[in-house]
Amino acid sequence: QVQLMESGGGSVQAGGSLKLSCTSSTSSQRTHCLAWFRQGPGREREGVAAIASDGTTNYADSVKGRFTISKDNAKNTVYLQVNSLKPEDTAMYYCAITGVGRTCMVAELSPDEYNYWGQGTQVTVSS
Numbered sequence: 001q002v003q004l005m006e007s008g009g010g011s012v013q014a015g016g017s018l019k020l021s022c023t024s025s026t027s028s029q030r031t032h033c034l035a036w037f038r039q040g041p042g043r044e045r046e047g048v049a050a051i052a053s054d055g056t057t058n059y060a061d062s063v064k065g066r067f068t069i070s071k072d073n074a075k076n077t078v079y080l081q082v083n084s085l086k087p088e089d090t091a092m093y094y095c096a097i098t099g100v101g102r103t104c105m106v107a108e109l110s111p112d113e114y115n116y117w118g119q120g121t122q123v124t125v126s127s
Contacts, residue, residue, distance in 0.1 A: 002026050002116040004095050009121030012085055016125070020080040022095030022118055027076075029097075033104035034071060034078040035114060038091035038123075045094070047109030049080060058107045063089075085125045092120040 008020040026032065035050035049069035050058045057069055068081040078095060096114035098104045 002097055002100075004097060004116060004118035006093065006095050006118045006121040009093060009123045011124040011126065014086055014125055014127050016085050017081070017083045018085070018123060020082065020093055020095075020121060020123075021077055022079075023075070023077045024095075024097055024116075025076070026097065026100075029071065029076045029078075030073040031103045032100075033098045033107045033113070034069075035096050035107065035109065036067075036069060036078075036080045037094045037096060037111060038089075039094070039120075040091040043091075045111055047111065048093075050107035050109055051078065052105060052107040053103050054105070056107060058109055060109060082123065085123075087125045087127050089123060090125050091123060093123050094118055094120045 003025040006022045039045040048060045051069045066084045071078040095118045099115035
C-alpha cells in the first residue's frame, strides 16, 4: 500500500500562514491525483484542494484565494500553502492519493475518489 505522511501543522493566530507537506511512498507520484482534506471536531471530512497528474487544481470555495496546492513529483511530495487563516480553518488536515492502475486526469474533492490517507497534521488558528 501507499504510505503518506503529513507535516507542517501547528498553531497560528488568525491571518497567519503555514505550509503543509505530505510525502508519499509511491514511486510514481506524477500519475496520481493528490488532495488535502480537513476534519474539525464534530464535522464531516471535507475536501479543500486537489491536484491532478497534469497539475490542474481544484479548490473548495471556502479556501479559494487563500490556499494553494502544489507538488514536486521528484520528491514525491504535495504541499498545501495556507494563508490568511481563520479560526474556522482549525482542523486536522489529511493528505490523500488515488490508487494505482491509471493516470488520474481529474482531481476531485470527494473522499470517495482517494484510496490512501495519511494520519493527519493539526492546524489550530486562534483569534
